Amino acid sequence: MVLDNIRNAVSKFLSGGGTYERAIKEFIRDLQRELLRADVNVKMVFELTRSIEKRAREERPPPGLSRREWFLKIVYDELTKLFGGNREPQLLPPKVPWVILLVGVQGSGKTTTAGKLALYYSRRGYKVGLVSTDTYRPGAYEQLKTLAEKTGALFYGEKSGRPEEIALRGVKLLKGRGAEIIIIDTAGRHGYGQESALLDEMKRIADLVKPDDVVLVIDAAIGQKAYDLAKRFHEATPIGSIIVTKMDGTARGGGALAAVAATGAQIKFIGTGEKIEELEKFNPARFVSRLLGMGDIESLLEKIKALENAERLEREAEDAIKGKVTMRTIYHQLQGMRKMGTLSKILELIPGAGFILSKLDESKLRLSEEKIKKWLAIIESMTYEELDNPEIINRRRIRRLALGSGTSPEDVRELLTYYKNFKNLMKRLRRDRSLLRRLGLGV
Ligand SMILES: Nc1nc2c(ncn2[C@@H]2O[C@H](COP(=O)(O)OP(=O)(O)OP(=O)(O)O)[C@@H](O)[C@H]2O)c(=O)[nH]1
Ligand SMILES: [Mg+2]
Incomplete structure (x- = not known):
C-alpha cells in the first residue's frame, strides 16, 4: 500500500538512539521524503512538517509520556x-429508497465501484438496484449486469439512448421492484483534464433524476491532480462525496487523498483492489494509524486516554475534598464507578486519602450497576439549579424527578441521602487531613 515506509521511520524513531533533537530531524526528513514520493503537494508537506515542529517545540509531554511518545x-x-480530520462519513442512507449517481472520468473505476457498493449494501441488508446508462463503451452493459448477478442486485440498463432518460426509467422501474438503494453507473468518455464535460453530464442526469447522493470516483494514480477535479466537483454539487479507487496499485494514493481532503470534500470509501470485496470505508484517523504502525500508535493513544481520565478524576476528587460537592460531582463519580468499580478506587488517587479510606466500611461504598443507572437517569432530569444546589430538592421536586427519570420517589430520596453522606465524608476527610498535617504527618 501507499506510504509504507512511514512505519519504518516510526520504529526507527522509537527505538533509535541519539539525541531527541537529532531523532526528530531525521524522522521529519523521512516523513517529507515519503509524502513527496506519494505525490502530496510540496506546499502541504512543508506546512505539515512546520506545524509538527512548532508543536514539538512548544508543547510539553503530559506526565507519564516520554518526549518521543508525545512527538508521535x-x-x-x-x-x-492532512487526510481529512476526525470526520466519520455517513455511509448508510438516512432514508430509502436512496439514489446514488456515480460519475468519474474514463477508467476511474465507476463500474467496478458500483458492483462493490452493491455488495457492501446488500451485505448490510439493503435491496440494491444497479442502472447502466453507459451506451458508449461496448460491453459496459454486460459488465454491470454481471456484477448485479454476482451481488444479487436488481439490474436495469439500455444499450442505446440518452443517459439521463435511461437513468430516469431505470430508477422508476427498480423502485417499483422494491430496490432500496439504487446506484446509477455512467459513461466515462471524458479524458483526464476534461472536468467540464464530466460536470456537464453529471448536471444533466442530476437535474432529471434528482439523486440523493452524487459520488465522484477518482483514480488514486492522478495524485495531487485530484485537487482541481475534487474542488470543482465539490463546488458544483452540494451533496457530493468521493471514492478514491486503485489505492493498491499506485504510490501516489497519499497525494490523491490529501488533495481531496484539502478541498473540503469528504472521501467515503477507498478501493483497494480489483475484487468486488475490496472496498474500505475511509476514516482518516484509522488510515493514519495504519501508516504509523497500528500497534505502536494504538497503545500510545490508549495510554494517553487513561492518563487523561486519571487526571480528571483526581482533579474532581481534590475539588470534592476542598468542599465543592454538587450533584455534578456525584454524576461524574457514578460514571467513574461504572468504569473503575468502586469509589475507593477513585479515592485512592488522592494522596493521603488512603489512610482515611482504611477507616471506612468499603461495603457501603459499593453500588450495584442497576442503582448507578437509575441515579444517573435521575441526575439527568435535574435542572441546573438542582444540580448546583441539591438542598432545594423538596417533596414536589422529588416527585417530578422520579417521574422524569422513570424511577420511584424512594430512588430519588436514596440518591439524596447518598449525596449528603458523601458530602459529610468529604468534610471529615478535610478535617482529618488538616489534623494529620497539624500533627506533622503531612499528607
Ligand atoms: N487495482 C485496482 N483496480 C481497480 C480498482 N477499481 C477498479 N479497478 C480496475 O480499473 C479498471 C477500470 O475499471 P472500471 O470500473 O471499468 O472503470 P470505469 O470508470 O467504469 O470505466 P469507463 O466505464 O470506461 O469509464 C478495471 O480493470 C478495474 O478492474 C481498484 O480499487 N484497484
Ligand atoms: Mg464503466
Missing part, C-alpha cells in the same frame, strides 16, 4: 488533519 502523538494528529 503530534505527528498522528497532524497527519490525520
Whole structure:
C-alpha cells in the first residue's frame, strides 16, 4: 500500500538512539521524503512538517509520556488533519429508497465501484438496484449486469439512448421492484483534464433524476491532480462525496487523498483492489494509524486516554475534598464507578486519602450497576439549579424527578441521602487531613 515506509521511520524513531533533537530531524526528513514520493503537494508537506515542529517545540509531554511518545502523538494528529480530520462519513442512507449517481472520468473505476457498493449494501441488508446508462463503451452493459448477478442486485440498463432518460426509467422501474438503494453507473468518455464535460453530464442526469447522493470516483494514480477535479466537483454539487479507487496499485494514493481532503470534500470509501470485496470505508484517523504502525500508535493513544481520565478524576476528587460537592460531582463519580468499580478506587488517587479510606466500611461504598443507572437517569432530569444546589430538592421536586427519570420517589430520596453522606465524608476527610498535617504527618 501507499506510504509504507512511514512505519519504518516510526520504529526507527522509537527505538533509535541519539539525541531527541537529532531523532526528530531525521524522522521529519523521512516523513517529507515519503509524502513527496506519494505525490502530496510540496506546499502541504512543508506546512505539515512546520506545524509538527512548532508543536514539538512548544508543547510539553503530559506526565507519564516520554518526549518521543508525545512527538508521535503530534505527528498522528497532524497527519490525520492532512487526510481529512476526525470526520466519520455517513455511509448508510438516512432514508430509502436512496439514489446514488456515480460519475468519474474514463477508467476511474465507476463500474467496478458500483458492483462493490452493491455488495457492501446488500451485505448490510439493503435491496440494491444497479442502472447502466453507459451506451458508449461496448460491453459496459454486460459488465454491470454481471456484477448485479454476482451481488444479487436488481439490474436495469439500455444499450442505446440518452443517459439521463435511461437513468430516469431505470430508477422508476427498480423502485417499483422494491430496490432500496439504487446506484446509477455512467459513461466515462471524458479524458483526464476534461472536468467540464464530466460536470456537464453529471448536471444533466442530476437535474432529471434528482439523486440523493452524487459520488465522484477518482483514480488514486492522478495524485495531487485530484485537487482541481475534487474542488470543482465539490463546488458544483452540494451533496457530493468521493471514492478514491486503485489505492493498491499506485504510490501516489497519499497525494490523491490529501488533495481531496484539502478541498473540503469528504472521501467515503477507498478501493483497494480489483475484487468486488475490496472496498474500505475511509476514516482518516484509522488510515493514519495504519501508516504509523497500528500497534505502536494504538497503545500510545490508549495510554494517553487513561492518563487523561486519571487526571480528571483526581482533579474532581481534590475539588470534592476542598468542599465543592454538587450533584455534578456525584454524576461524574457514578460514571467513574461504572468504569473503575468502586469509589475507593477513585479515592485512592488522592494522596493521603488512603489512610482515611482504611477507616471506612468499603461495603457501603459499593453500588450495584442497576442503582448507578437509575441515579444517573435521575441526575439527568435535574435542572441546573438542582444540580448546583441539591438542598432545594423538596417533596414536589422529588416527585417530578422520579417521574422524569422513570424511577420511584424512594430512588430519588436514596440518591439524596447518598449525596449528603458523601458530602459529610468529604468534610471529615478535610478535617482529618488538616489534623494529620497539624500533627506533622503531612499528607
Ligand atoms: N487495482 C485496482 N483496480 C481497480 C480498482 N477499481 C477498479 N479497478 C480496475 O480499473 C479498471 C477500470 O475499471 P472500471 O470500473 O471499468 O472503470 P470505469 O470508470 O467504469 O470505466 P469507463 O466505464 O470506461 O469509464 C478495471 O480493470 C478495474 O478492474 C481498484 O480499487 N484497484
Ligand atoms: Mg464503466
